[in-house]
Amino acid sequence: MKYCVETFDLTKNYGDFKAVDDLKMKIKNKSIFGFLGPNGAGKTTTIKMLTCLALPTTGTATVAGNDILKNPNEVRQKIGMIPQMVSLYGDLTVKENIQLCGDFYGVTRDLRDSRADELMEMVDIKYAENKPVSQLSGGMKQKASVVASLIHQPDILFLDEPTIGLDPTTKRVLWDMVEELNSEGRSIILCSHDMYEVELLCDDVGIINRGVLAAFDTPQGLKDTMINERKTEKTSRSSNITKIVEEIQKEASPKENASFNKIKDYIEKKNRDSMELSIMISNLDENIVNQLEKLPITYNITKQHSGRIVIEMEDSEESVTQIISSIIENNGNMTSISTKDPSLEDVFVRVTTKKEKVGEE
Secondary structure (H helix, E strand, O other): OOEEEEEEEEEEEEOOEEEEEEEEEEEEOOOEEEEEOOOOOOHHHHHHHHOOOOOOOEEEEEEOOEEOOOOHHHHHHHEEEEOOOOOOOOOOEHHHHHHHHHHHOOOOHHHHHHHHHHHHHHOOOHHHOOOEHHHOOHHHHHHHHHHHHHOOOOOEEEEEOOOOOOOHHHHHHHHHHHHHHHHOOOEEEEEOOOHHHHHHHOOEEEEEEOOEEEEEEOHHHHHHHHHHHHHHHHHHHHHHHHHHHHHHHHOOOHHHHHHHHHHHHHHHHHOOOEEEEEEEEOOOOHHHHHHHHHOOOEEEEEEOHHHEEEEEEEOOOOHHHHHHHHHHHOOOOEEEEEEOOOOHHHHHHHHHHHHHHHHHO
């Protein structure tokens, strides 16, 4: 099976409102997939259809190779769901909740109990198996929910904001658990607003906006696309402004041509592709900065605390090499170096606001 989930023109209407619009999406089997979208974008509605909690208006989907309309019970047997709000019974113990879920899926008693012990050990909650869920902390409740969702060994696990409200240590425990489950061959579909979490865990990311799949790629692929789009937009703006200046120049006197040419040169320099490089130099001095400023690829240098400099420079294949070579030639000791690329959060904001910006323009 190549895809754990595949949607075919999946659509959901609520009266005149189209919550999900003709969705076509393929999620690779045994991968960790990040499904993102702003509030009201159609993300939750899509998950409800994929988990057979809501029927599509038109279209269909296959989950673990089973059609959600023709074989919903087979789909339910193949999936597990960890909701944002823990849905366990507060007056039952952790173990009793897990046993109840195992019985619901028809797992035999011996197999249910052995799996429960193994899973509780894996997420480190075995010590609290006899505590009522109502007495657990938020992180412990989430761990119990994980075990209950895995008791029937689902092929696909849906996670809806699994780490919201958790402390950093508990978050990392759950991240490690997700990666371990994936390494065992399970497909993970993660819904989250934590972009760091998504970038850390996910192989592919889909962004839904206004019911439409607005972007789909690897996290790095999405960022690279944004970089290229920015370059194209910058070049287009520069070209348009230059054309306007040239039209005005046609009406100018010969004496004014030099001034107009200076304006065009300024526009070209201002809109030249640039990048930022952040470097920590333990023995930073004025000579190192002066030599960097002399390089033709360097536009601007900002000195910060503790020997860090941020360099705005020409975006080319040779630029970083030239900067590093200059620092080494002037006896600079570099302790860290990084480029400033767009984050996944930048991509998310750009993708989900693109239509509004186009309308405004």
